[in-house]
Amino acid sequence: MTSRGSSRMVNRCARGGGIGGLTLAVALSQLQLDHLIEIDIYEAAPELTQVGAGITFWPRTWDILEKLGLDIALAEHLAPGQHVPDGTPRLAFQFRKGDQREGVPILDLVIAGAALSFHRASVQEILLKQLSPAIRTHLSSRFVSYEISPGKEIGLHFENGTKATCDLLVGADGLRSTVRKQFVAENTPEGHVLSTDPVWSGTFAYRGMMSSQFIKERMPNHRVLSHPTIYCGKNKHVVAYPILQGKIVNVVAYVSDLRMEGSVYEGPSFKDVSREEAISLYDNWEAEVRILAQGMEKPSRWAIQAINILPRYAADNIFLLGDAAHAMTPHQGNGAGQAIEDAYILAKLIQKALHRDNLSLHRLDQVYDGIRRPAANNVHAASRAHGLLYELNAPGYEWIKEGDEDLPEEMLMKLGKMITDDWEYAWTTTIDKDLQEAMEAMS
Numbered sequence: 001m002t003s004r005g006s007s008r009m010v011n012r013c014a015r016g017g018g019i020g021g022l023t024l025a026v027a028l029s030q031l032q033l034d035h036l037i038e039i040d041i042y043e044a045a046p047e048l049t050q051v052g053a054g055i056t057f058w059p060r061t062w063d064i065l066e067k068l069g070l071d072i073a074l075a076e077h078l079a080p081g082q083h084v085p086d087g088t089p090r091l092a093f094q095f096r097k098g099d100q101r102e103g104v105p106i107l108d109l110v111i112a113g114a115a116l117s118f119h120r121a122s123v124q125e126i127l128l129k130q131l132s133p134a135i136r137t138h139l140s141s142r143f144v145s146y147e148i149s150p151g152k153e154i155g156l157h158f159e160n161g162t163k164a165t166c167d168l169l170v171g172a173d174g175l176r177s178t179v180r181k182q183f184v185a186e187n188t189p190e191g192h193v194l195s196t197d198p199v200w201s202g203t204f205a206y207r208g209m210m211s212s213q214f215i216k217e218r219m220p221n222h223r224v225l226s227h228p229t230i231y232c233g234k235n236k237h238v239v240a241y242p243i244l245q246g247k248i249v250n251v252v253a254y255v256s257d258l259r260m261e262g263s264v265y266e267g268p269s270f271k272d273v274s275r276e277e278a279i280s281l282y283d284n285w286e287a288e289v290r291i292l293a294q295g296m297e298k299p300s301r302w303a304i305q306a307i308n309i310l311p312r313y314a315a316d317n318i319f320l321l322g323d324a325a326h327a328m329t330p331h332q333g334n335g336a337g338q339a340i341e342d343a344y345i346l347a348k349l350i351q352k353a354l355h356r357d358n359l360s361l362h363r364l365d366q367v368y369d370g371i372r373r374p375a376a377n378n379v380h381a382a383s384r385a386h387g388l389l390y391e392l393n394a395p396g397y398e399w400i401k402e403g404d405e406d407l408p409e410e411m412l413m414k415l416g417k418m419i420t421d422d423w424e425y426a427w428t429t430t431i432d433k434d435l436q437e438a439m440e441a442m443s
């Protein structure tokens with residue numbers, strides 16, 4: 001770091017190339033800090049690509065994407081009938097009990113704004129276009145370890161033998177974060193052991209996409225053609241929504257064995273599977289679900305893993321961001337949303353620190369940790385709870401069997417209410433209050 005009064009301060013921020021790391025790079029690009037900091041992205045993969053799958057953003061996340069100037073390009077990918085949030089109440093998701101021959105409604109989740117879904121590759125492409133040309137990206141650079149010198153410079157080591165130094169390191173390296181492993185080991189009080197390895201939720205997700213045409217030909221009025229739907233059932237649920245201007249439907253079909261929750265998953269985290277494997281799981285579900293299972297092109301099976309919540313996200317100018325900090329189950333569709341919140345807050349904090357007259361990074365880590373950790377850890381817990389709700393395993397619902405058709409209406413309505421509670425923050429609040437608190441804490 002250069003001395004007080006200098007017009008240039010060198011920070012190199014290292015991270016992977018996922019949605020979290022790229023959003024931070026875009027947020028910093030927007031703040032036009034190129035004359036003050038140098039940014040390097042170190043990505044383990046040889047190219048920046050995203051696996052083909054859908055991703056949903058809630059109004060709270062959308063508001064940040066709008067602030068980052070990404071909304072117009074993203075909006076071009078919306079399906080007909082989808083609208084960017086403008087405060088008008090809209091059907092975000094329909095919830096049904098689908099594990100029976102004739103499904104029944106649970107909830108029409110109508111929210112001010114909308115839940116907007118995209119192909120991940122489209123999101124990455126749009127993020128990449130917004131990067132400042134001053135940002136250097138180093139591909140095939142797998143981060144291995146860091147060390148902090150007595151002068152607070154951070155040394156970085158990569159698997160390919162290269163080394164680098166920086167003043168601020170952001171580990172946005174996902175579920176299996178290497179930065180997290182070292183960070184937690186070095187910040188856990190002696191005598192305490194905190195495992196940072198991902199643990200299995202007991203859930204597999206079958207992910208696949210299909211053309212809307214496939215569905216139209218079999219059921220022209222299939223609800224997924226017009227709005228996102230979650231089909232709930234015992235130990236299973238299916239999430240489906242249109243992406244790519246409605247030409248494609250993204251399907252994620254979950255199946256859980258809660259007895260395995262918390263265990264270490266031994267097999268490959270994801271693998272290609274036959275369509276028959278997915279179809280057989282939903283044989284007795286309502287016709288809409290059977291069509292979705294039948295149509296999945298090249299389905300793959302993912303073991304859904306999360307990390308135990310962390311007691312710290314940042315210290316000594318090492319920051320954890322996105323799944324590196326809070327990999328969670330996907331049941332509130334908000335893991336990337338939380339990564340985007342981390343990125344937005346951190347970029348603003350860096351800007352604030354750089355514009356203070358002593359160009360000091362002092363307190364940045366404490367403030368980031370104080371604002372982002374409670375928020376993201378809450379979403380982590382709420383996501384797990386939502387998985388239990390969708391799969392009829394929440395307290396009071398454990399006795400229900402797959403295919404039970406006679407659930408009292410009030411139980412379904414109560415389920416719908418519980419789904420809405422603990423999730424409303426995603427459409428009734430914005431990041432502004434957190435940002436204000438962060439700025440005040442920096443002052």
Ligand SMILES: Cc1cc2nc3c(=O)[nH]c(=O)nc-3n(C[C@H](O)[C@H](O)[C@H](O)COP(=O)(O)OP(=O)(O)OC[C@H]3O[C@@H](n4cnc5c(N)ncnc54)[C@H](O)[C@@H]3O)c2cc1C
Pocket residue numbers: 015016017018019020021042043044045054055056057141142143144172173174175176177178205207252302304321322323324330332333334335336337338339
């Ligand atoms: C089935 C499913 C559905 C989901 N749906 C949603 C949704 O609808 N909405 C939502 O908000 N979230 C959703 N999520 C969660 C979301 O996908 C993740 O939270 C998000 O992608 C995490 O982004 P990230 O940038 O933190 O990590 P990643 O996307 O994992 O990126 C990490 C990057 O770091 C790189 N890397 C890893 N190790 C190293 C290393 N040692 N050195 C250098 N680079 C490294 C990787 O190659 C990668 O590019 C879903 C998740 C799943 C599994």
